[in-house]
Every structure is written in C-alpha cells, then in structure tokens.
Amino acid sequence: MSSWEKRIDPVDGVAYTWDEMFSEYIKKFTRKKITKYWEEVCLPEKRKVPKGKSGAAATGKANLPKEQVQKGPAKALVQIMARREKDWRIGPIVYQVFVDRFAPPADFEQKKALYPEVGTTHKWDELPQGGHLVAEVGYYSNELAFWGGDFASMLSKMDHLKELGVDVLYLQPITECTSNHKYDTKDYMKVDAQYGTLDDFKKVVDTLHGASIKLVLDVVFNHCGKSSPLVQEALADKDSPKRNWFFFGDQYKQGFKTWGGAPSLVELALENKDLQNYLWNSKDSVLATWLGRGADGCRLDVASEIGLDILAKLKRAAHRHKKDSLVIGEVWAYPPQWTQAMDAVLSLHLGVVIYGLAE
Incomplete structure (x- = not known):
C-alpha cells in the first residue's frame, strides 16, 4: 500500500477493499442524493488487504472473518443525524470557498487598484497558469x-449554496495579505479590501445566518506574512517584545525561520505567552474578535505542525469566547x-485517497 492509504477502524461495521469502495461510491454517491445522505467506508486497522501486482488493493473482500464483512448503508449515519439536531458541529455539510x-x-475594472502592482489581474474565463519566482518580493507569480x-x-x-444543502460555509483566509491565497497574513484584524469591507463581512454573516448556514473562517496562526507590521517591528528593533514572537538566528537562510x-x-x-494572548487567548485576541464579529468557528492552517498541547489551549479559548464554536485543524497525519x-480535523490524507479514486 502507498503511504496515503492509511487504514482506520470502521465506524459503521462495513469493510471494503479499495476496489469495492470505489464501486460503492459510484453506485451510491450520486448528485441527486448528495444532500440527503453520505456514506463513509473504512478499512480496519490491523488487517491485511490483498494486493494486486501494482501494489494496490486487489478486487475482493478484505482479509476479515466472514461475519465481519457486511454491505449496506453506514450504521453511524443514524446516530450522527440524531446528534446533529442538538449540535450543529456534528455531521454538517461543509462547503469550502476561495x-x-x-x-x-x-465590476473588476473598478477594483484593480486594490491589487499589488507586482500582481496580475485576469478575465474570469482565463485559466490559471504555472508560476515563476518574483525574486524582488519573494512570491511566485501564480500567487500574485x-x-x-x-x-x-x-x-x-446564495441560491446555489442553498440548493446544495450547505450547512457550513468555510472561507479560506479573508484577512489583509499580499498573495491571492492569503495564507501570508499582513493584518489579522482587517478584512482584505479586495473582498470588501468589515460591513460587507457583516452582511455575509447576516445573510448566512439568515439561511441557517454557519460560517467557519480559515485562520493562520503557524506563520504570517513578512510584510506584517509584527514582523517588521521585530526586524527593525532587536529590543522589541515582538522579537520573541519569531525565530531569529544565523542558522536561518533569511535570518529568521x-x-x-x-x-x-x-x-x-x-510557545510565547504574549503571542498566545494576541492570537487566541485574551478577550480582544484575533480569534475572539472574529468570533465576536459573527464567525461560528475556525479552521486552523497546518494544525498538525502546531502541537497537541497548544491546540488544546486554543480550543478551550475558542469555546470560552463562543460556547458552541467549532475548531477544525488541517492535519497531514493519522487523524485520531x-x-x-x-473538535474535528480536515484530513488531507483522506483527500488524496478520494482524488486517487476519481482518477
């Protein structure tokens, strides 16, 4: 098996080989049924799966006792549907938007002054292209x-989102940045003017909540953009308290990590306590501010690089700021x-498996 094909204990009592799983998705995961139910299919942890010559799972049942191999709808679904009536964070349909x-x-022409001079703007029907390094700014051209x-x-x-049956809208970063992807935060507290104003954001919140759709924001606490005033202050003044918010040293190519x-x-x-207070712990922190503005939760970028103890503190802070908020983490490791x-993980390993099935 490849490193992407991690096996986990089944939650529904159903065991499939990869070929069978693909077959079940083709048969049951149709467009008409997508807003009505889903089915999760898992392989057991400590079981061998027959392999074909290519190393992929071969057609046929997994190597399980006959009584453990079943077919049918996910049994966990009934429990999830019952629990989600009491807690919106359980089993919602989440839709991601860039x-x-x-x-x-x-009117794109009217907005073009909002974009960086080193960037490029494109007609809606133009396809994205590969990028090259723009050395003077340290970005690749396709990031700009x-x-x-x-x-x-x-x-x-909105009508499209409602038709899809969306319960939660997850927005990739919306704060002020240089790049298009906005994982290079410049100002954690500001809405990027390319997307609108704070009033426009409040309209998003009101519109979504009026349609019974929750809002989850992508937050980037593992790193920030070099153009951030936090970084610039630390670079300019070696005695600044902000200096301890970053890693500086000759061992780093740029002089910082x-x-x-x-x-x-x-x-x-x-690990810095003052930084923790700024980002999530204090009542006027970045996290508290956005939850106070109407967000219902956050998705933590590269959460698996942050550490369990820090993540646990962050989750407790989020629940303190907003009792039923949702904390999701991007995880490139075995999720449990x-x-x-x-509260939940965005498993990129699972995404790779799903993409592989679609190829």
Whole structure:
C-alpha cells in the first residue's frame, strides 16, 4: 500500500477493499442524493488487504472473518443525524470557498487598484497558469494572480449554496495579505479590501445566518506574512517584545525561520505567552474578535505542525469566547490523536485517497 492509504477502524461495521469502495461510491454517491445522505467506508486497522501486482488493493473482500464483512448503508449515519439536531458541529455539510475564484465580480475594472502592482489581474474565463519566482518580493507569480471574486459576488450565489444543502460555509483566509491565497497574513484584524469591507463581512454573516448556514473562517496562526507590521517591528528593533514572537538566528537562510522555505512566510513562536494572548487567548485576541464579529468557528492552517498541547489551549479559548464554536485543524497525519485537541480535523490524507479514486 502507498503511504496515503492509511487504514482506520470502521465506524459503521462495513469493510471494503479499495476496489469495492470505489464501486460503492459510484453506485451510491450520486448528485441527486448528495444532500440527503453520505456514506463513509473504512478499512480496519490491523488487517491485511490483498494486493494486486501494482501494489494496490486487489478486487475482493478484505482479509476479515466472514461475519465481519457486511454491505449496506453506514450504521453511524443514524446516530450522527440524531446528534446533529442538538449540535450543529456534528455531521454538517461543509462547503469550502476561495473567494477570489468563486464567482465573478460585478465590476473588476473598478477594483484593480486594490491589487499589488507586482500582481496580475485576469478575465474570469482565463485559466490559471504555472508560476515563476518574483525574486524582488519573494512570491511566485501564480500567487500574485487575481480573478477578482469578492463577498458581493459570493453572496450572489446564495441560491446555489442553498440548493446544495450547505450547512457550513468555510472561507479560506479573508484577512489583509499580499498573495491571492492569503495564507501570508499582513493584518489579522482587517478584512482584505479586495473582498470588501468589515460591513460587507457583516452582511455575509447576516445573510448566512439568515439561511441557517454557519460560517467557519480559515485562520493562520503557524506563520504570517513578512510584510506584517509584527514582523517588521521585530526586524527593525532587536529590543522589541515582538522579537520573541519569531525565530531569529544565523542558522536561518533569511535570518529568521520561514515556513516551508518560503521567504514570504515567517514562522511564529507559538510557545510565547504574549503571542498566545494576541492570537487566541485574551478577550480582544484575533480569534475572539472574529468570533465576536459573527464567525461560528475556525479552521486552523497546518494544525498538525502546531502541537497537541497548544491546540488544546486554543480550543478551550475558542469555546470560552463562543460556547458552541467549532475548531477544525488541517492535519497531514493519522487523524485520531488530533481530535483530542480539536473538535474535528480536515484530513488531507483522506483527500488524496478520494482524488486517487476519481482518477
């Protein structure tokens, strides 16, 4: 098996090989039924699965006792549907939106001054292209390519979201940044003007809540953008308290620790108590502010690189700021251990498996 094909204990008592799982998705996961039910199919942890010559699972039952191999609808579904009536965080249909690319803006020409001079703007029907490093700013050109979607254009698609049966709208980062993906936070408290104003954000909140849709925001606490005033203050003044919010030293190529080697992303020293207070712990923290503005939860970028103890503190703080808030973490590791520290995980491993099935 490849490293992506992690096996976990089944929650529904159903065991399938990969070929059978693909078959079940084709038969049952149809467009007409997508808003009515889903089915989760898992392989047991400590069981061998027959392999074909290619190393992938071969057609046929998994190597389980006959009485443990069943077919049918997920038994866990009944329990989940009953529990979600009491807690919106259990079993919702979550829809992810990258605002810049979700729906075309009403008047892109009028907005073009909002985009960086080193960036490029594109017509809605233009396809994204591969990028090259723009050395003077430390970004790749495809990170600086913009299509102009904003809060107003997103709300124009509300009927579409309702038709899909969306319970939770998850927005990729919306705070002020340089890049299009906005994982390089410049100002944690500001809405990026490319998407709209704080009043426009409040309209998003009111519109979604009026349609009984919850809002989850992507937050980036593992690192921030080099253009952030927090970073610039720390770079300019070695005696600044902000200096302890980052990792500086000659051992780093840039003079400071970056995330993933990207010169535009500066890693944060999350063990620092003052930084924790700024990001999530205090009543006027970044997290408390956005929950107070109407967000119902957060998705933590690269959560599995943050650490269980810190994540647990963050979750407790979120629930203190808003009792029924949802904390989801991006996890590139085996998920179960991480659910001790967060309400849920966004399992990228599972995503890779699903993409593989669709190929």
